[in-house]
Amino acid sequence: MSSLDLESWAQREQLQGLLACLPASQLRAATLSGRELNKHFADTLAATRRFRENISTHRYRGFRGPWLENLWIRRFCCDSAQRAKRFGRFVPLFIQWTDLMHRSKFIYLQLRRTLDTLLRNDVLYITVSQNDDGIGLSYDQSRPGDFAADRWPNLLVASSAVSGTFRYP
Numbered sequence: 001m002s003s004l005d006l007e008s009w010a011q012r013e014q015l016q017g018l019l020a021c022l023p024a025s026q027l028r029a030a031t032l033s034g035r036e037l038n039k040h041f042a043d044t045l046a047a048t049r050r051f052r053e054n055i056s057t058h059r060y061r062g063f064r065g066p067w068l069e070n071l072w073i074r075r076f077c078c079d080s081a082q083r084a085k086r087f088g089r090f091v092p093l094f095i096q097w098t099d100l101m102h103r104s105k106f107i108y109l110q111l112r113r114t115l116d117t118l119l120r121n122d123v124l125y126i127t128v129s130q131n132d133d134g135i136g137l138s139y140d141q142s143r144p145g146d147f148a149a150d151r152w153p154n155l156l157v158a159s160s161a162v163s164g165t166f167r168y169p
């Protein structure tokens with residue numbers, strides 16, 4: 001098996017494992033064709049561009065990044081032709097969650113409104129956040145750090161926090 005075949009196999013296996021994190025009802029609802037997913041991915045990239053471009057990384061305890069979500073964006077964004085190969089049934093969200101949170105509450109509320117109109121119930125999404133509060137988009141504005149799993153149950157969030165769908169070390 002060539003290294004490319006091995007990489008593709010590993011990616012497929014990892015994505016299959018991630019599917020176990022979603023409720024069965026969400027998996028059944030994800031019925032878009034590959035062409036429809038690619039179109040939605042292109043629309044998603046365009047709609048979220050302002051939440052990842054020309055945004056400086058925040059500083060914490062003397063470190064100014066790049067943070068894990070910045071590396072996720074740098075490595076995997078924004079090649080539409082590679083979406084299916086890299087992410088299978090998922091549409092990735094490339095957003096600088098933590099940098100935005102540190103920048104302005106107003107832009108974070110704009111992001112929440114954008115996602116409310118953009119995210120569909122029949123699509124599976126995946127994103128990465130290194131923030132202690134996951135993506136920090138509670139539907140209840142009094143708790144801005146909560147992960148809105150009740151709002152977007154079809155969004156998998158890889159986070160170092162307990163407020164994501166699954167944790168990385």
